[in-house]
Amino acid sequence: MPERVLIIGVGVTPFSALSVRTPLFELVGHAARMALEDAGIDGDLVDQVFMSSANSGVGVCERLLARTGLAGVPLFCIRDGGVSASTAVHLARNSILAGEAEAILVLGFEDLQTGISKQKLFGLDGFPDDERDELTCSGDPLAMVAQRDQPAALYAAQMSWLQGRLGLTDLCFERVLDRARAQARLNPGACADTPERGAWFPLYLSPPAKGAAAVLLCSEAFAARYGSRGGVGVLTSTRVGEPLCELADGNPLDILGRAATRRAAEQACAQAGIGVEDLDVVELHDQSVGDFLVFSAALGLCEEQGMGEFALRAPTRPAVCPSGGLLGCGFVPGASPLAQLAELVRQLRGEAGERQVPGARTGLQHSAAVGRSVTVAILQRL
Numbered sequence: 172m173p174e175r176v177l178i179i180g181v182g183v184t185p186f187s188a189l190s191v192r193t194p195l196f197e198l199v200g201h202a203a204r205m206a207l208e209d210a211g212i213d214g215d216l217v218d219q220v221f222m223s224s225a226n227s228g229v230g231v232c233e234r235l236l237a238r239t240g241l242a243g244v245p246l247f248c249i250r251d252g253g254v255s256a257s258t259a260v261h262l263a264r265n266s267i268l269a270g271e272a273e274a275i276l277v278l279g280f281e282d283l284q285t286g287i288s289k290q291k292l293f294g295l296d297g298f299p300d301d302e303r304d305e306l307t308c309s310g311d312p313l314a315m316v317a318q319r320d321q322p323a324a325l326y327a328a329q330m331s332w333l334q335g336r337l338g339l340t341d342l343c344f345e346r347v348l349d350r351a352r353a354q355a356r357l358n359p360g361a362c363a364d365t366p367e368r369g370a371w372f373p374l375y376l377s378p379p380a381k382g383a384a385a386v387l388l389c390s391e392a393f394a395a396r397y398g399s400r401g402g403v404g405v406l407t408s409t410r411v412g413e414p415l416c417e418l419a420d421g422n423p424l425d426i427l428g429r430a431a432t433r434r435a436a437e438q439a440c441a442q443a444g445i446g447v448e449d450l451d452v453v454e455l456h457d458q459s460v461g462d463f464l465v466f467s468a469a470l471g472l473c474e475e476q477g478m479g480e481f482a483l484r485a486p487t488r489p490a491v492c493p494s495g496g497l498l499g500c501g502f503v504p505g506a507s508p509l510a511q512l513a514e515l516v517r518q519l520r521g522e523a524g525e526r527q528v529p530g531a532r533t534g535l536q537h538s539a540a541v542g543r544s545v546t547v548a549i550l551q552r553l
Contacts, residue, residue: 175406176264178550179399180210180387181513186362186380186501195282196238198383202506203239203278206385210399214241217387218272221247221263223255223279225504235280253458255279256384256508257538257546261408263388273393279506280383316418318426319541328423329461330375333478343482344375344460348498350485351457355495357525360510362501375460380501384509386516401553403516406443408548411435424465428456428542432469439535439547447471450489451531452518454511456539457496466537467491470547489535490528493518508538512548519552 182205184198207214220241222232232248249259256279263275318325333339355361362380394401413431422429440446447470455470457463464478472491473481494500494514497507515534517523531552538546 175391175404176267176388177391177394177401178386178403178405178516179389179394179401180206181516182206182209183360183384183510183513184382185360186382186503188362189283189379189381195280196235199235199278199280200239202383202385203276206276206387210387212397212399216397217241217244217274217276219245219266219275221249221259221275221277223249223259223505224281225250225252225255226281252540253504254538254540254544254546255505260386261410261546264405264408267388267390274387274389276385276387277509278385279509281503281505282381283379319543322541325423325427326376326459329427329459332423333461337478339479343479346482347460347463351492351496351499354493354526355499358495358500361495361499377458377497377502380503382503382506384506384513386509386512403519404551404553406549406551407439408546409435409438409442410544410546412544426542428539428545429465429469431542431545432466432537432539435545435547436470439549443549445533449533450535452490452493452515452528452534454492454494454514455537457492457498458502463498470537493526493528511536515550519550
């Protein structure tokens, strides 16, 4: 069994507003070529391809892959909401560790349309109407799970909780947004266009965008054999859900993934043999301003009662979302986690330009899908 999995190539297309029309095959092909060129290998060395999208239909991934020149490579299509790409990376890593493949390309994409609905943005499908009532009985913890069918209402409840229960002010939220936008201006991959906001889409949510991203994973033996750059290793990738008891009191912070994030981070750090104090850079799932603060606390970057102070000062070590995060770059459900990983790889290589965190060696990437599943990966410069 390989000792570790490496990331040897990354590629991210510039994210754009939904009104910008770029053929999807061009976006996906561009991301794939960038990752292969970054790794310095040819596509015929790729053993498997994992493709992620929250909203693509059956057969779309196969047609897109055929346009990249990788037709015939074993393909796995992952549709898992906002964690589709994280799920793909997690499974691809396990495939390499199991010895089933040596080099795997993970491709994520989304081609959202203007006027997108809440459910589409969050990659949600409707529950059968004749069974919905069974899940929403008063006092049943399953009713908390059912609340995830209304993500806009959940994020509004999250903001209300932070303001009413923890006393966070508008200034705290404004500082988080200002920093995200300032970092995004340093990121050539961020959404440079004014994003579309429907009537339901408040300022505290990350704007929807379109684009594609790719990462190339491989074994150490593969990197040594083909002379590929092997400077960044994936120390661990953990995936957790949550028991119903964590949701029973109806706290919107836990319904959106606070408790699950805390456990995923603890597991990941234990498996990697590091502490939070060893992290240099973090890319977390800041789908809302509240997410940025709640998940920062859940990951151990600040105390929950100190989120207001954390919001007002710019965190420097570890640096949090130097890419601009989802709030600054836009949210592409099938690709954003891969863009986060690409940012960490560039940071750990020392290739992040004006965003560079000096001496960055260890990074953490976190994904959450409206709280229903959480993934944490830890990367390290070797």
